[in-house]
Amino acid sequence: MAATAEATADNPALALQAEILARPATAERRMADAIRALAIDAVETAKSGHPGLPMGMADAATALWTRFLKFDAADPHWPDRDRFVLSAGHGSMLLYALLYLTGQAGMGIDDLKRFRQLHSPAAGHPEHGEHPGIETTTGPLGQGFGTAVGMALAERLLAARFGRSLVDHRTWVIASDGDLMEGISHEAASLAGHLKLDKLTVLWDNNSISIDGSTALANSDDQLKRFAAYGWATRQVDGHDPAQVSAALSMAVRSKKPTLIACRTIIGLGAPTKAGTAATHGSPLGPAEAQAAKAALGWNYFPFEVPDGILEQWHRVGARGAVARRAWLKRIARHPQKAEFERVMAGRLPEGFHEAIGALKAEFAQSKPKLASRQSSQKALEALVPAIPELVGGSADLTGSNLTLVKGMGTIGPGNFSGRYIHYGIREHGMAAAMNGMALHGGIIPYGGTFLIFSDYMRPSMRLAALMRQRVIHVHTHDSIGLGEDGPTHQPIEQLAGLRAVPGLYVFRPADAIETAECWELAVRRADGPSVIALSRQGLPALRTNDATENRSARGGYLVADANGGRQATLIATGSEVSIAMAAREMLAADGIKVAVVSLPCWQLFALQDDAYRAQVLGSVPRVGIEAAAGFGWERWLGLDGIFIGMTGFGASAPYEDLYKHFGITAEAIAGAVKKRLGQ
Ligand SMILES: Cc1ncc(C[n+]2csc(CCOP(=O)(O)OP(=O)(O)O)c2C)c(N)n1
Ligand SMILES: [Mg+2]
16 A cells, blocks of 8 residues: 555655666666567566566676676587576566577467466465476575575586586576575575685676665665675665666686675566556556556567567577587587586486495394484494585584584585585575575585484475476484484474475485385485484484395385284384384283384385375274374374374483373374274
8 A cells, every 4th residue: 555655756766766867868778678568468468466666687697697697598408508596586578678688499479468367477475396497396486596505516527526527617696685685695695705605796786676665664785784794795776777787797607705796776667657566566567657667668569569679679688608618518519527427417317326325224233223313324324425525515504413424524614615524504594595506507415414303494495396307415414302312492293294284395204224214215215305314312223134125214104123923013114213112012022912004204205105005004903103293294194093102292402211101102002092992
């Protein structure tokens, strides 16, 4: 409502707009106007969408794409292309217009006419996978920014590994006020500044408007000072002056630091009454204002019409990178690391990597170690890291607890990208977004650690990894009340249920050393989605001691111990509680009661098995689920008359053995519940 009131004659942006529109209509201005017109038309046609950002940032984006962005419309997958991230995903029409105008297959004018309609690649917000030019899914503000930091980091890591002749590109971001207000931008910018990711440039759409109105309602940060404090180079420019934007972009290319360019813009530039107001942010201009905007821009064409001359100019921009790409193709053709580079970029694992895991499992079967699963995980990493050079690890300041570092990885630091281990600092959200960016960039399989409880701090990025089907591996240790004395703030209760609810996110919770090795193998092999490996702090006995060859976790759930005929109940557990179930099974056997024990390390994989297998595993006798966490979701496996033994509220601070007793997650409690159910 306030926006409509603002959109009157006393709108102070209008005087400035008049001055900007009165500037000579250069070729560049006409090219930018094509973006504006397409954004207006697509949003009008869809009757929804966000015209303000594309109209405001059209000039800056035109400067970037026509003079700086290295890409070739003929091959949007070219590995050495620059990455362009529209972090402010609501301005999606800016990206779609650029993809169309530069002549990229798969984003035709008919797709723009179907903006925001079912099966159109021009979705409401940019969706990775809908078009190769959409480098990442954006829309949740700040995510694109954090993801871009990971892309820029991936570029540096691969350049260190393969050399500049194969890897030498930049990452460009358009970010809005909202992107910079989000907490993740702080973590991501701080990390990028620390690491000196000098090939990262952010163009900030500094329009001082967000949905509620002026950004001054909620924000008085001095963004330039903030970024300077993070170690960034900064510039302030008139975002409607291509010469100023280009000069700043040239500076960014030379800078030894990541660069923030604050582009002063008018949101919805061209709209005669609504420009400069929140009214242009997220609604169609309306037929009258839309028409008047085009008139003000001197754009006298039919809807979705771009005159041939302007389209040709844009197509030349799309072909501008062809020379560079051909030169690159020549370089890679005779590069000694050609095969390896192509392998990692294709996401193919090295031949025989699993032999290292096979050997480890055989060793575990023999030594039957009692290890915390976080320790088993470290042993799995000791096998995997040397075998898979594209694995890049890290932790959000919990390296010694997550046990994510193994010998010989080498540490990544400011300007030093020869290592394979990242100290992310206490920046869980930034870490998760950066991992997404590295996976999206290609050539890297990122894994990163923190406590399971702090998955809450990174959930938005984990969700996007699942939505984008990216191979990102989260190592989440201290996965229950079993962490003990640190108490309820640190003890995850509802996190497993919450993570299991994310479509496509595999949540592994291995029960012993062999299962841990198996889950790691599955997570690494999974090329089309993210995984969480939930690991214990406390020691776990070896359960699998004679069947190490088959990866039994691959079916998501299996019988660890059968009832040996006449099964009277099935105990179903995950992770650290499987050994408790095994103890209950023995106790019950002493009383002549036969129960089977099922380990369910990955619900998502178990759900993919056929009905017959699941029925055989779960059995038709009473079921008892055991997990030191909330029971939410367990009814899926237990049925309505199943028994759940776990947590009903928050944990407490005490040695873990006392906590298991206190909360009644014990072999005795399980045995008692079974007996009661069986009427014995
Ligand atoms: C995490 C998150 N919170 C809220 C939103 C809803 N939202 C979309 S755009 C926006 C802010 C708009 O302001 P700005 O980022 O400056 O974009 P502009 O209006 O200038 O295009 C908000 C709150 C969102 N997309 N993501
Ligand atoms: Mg804004």
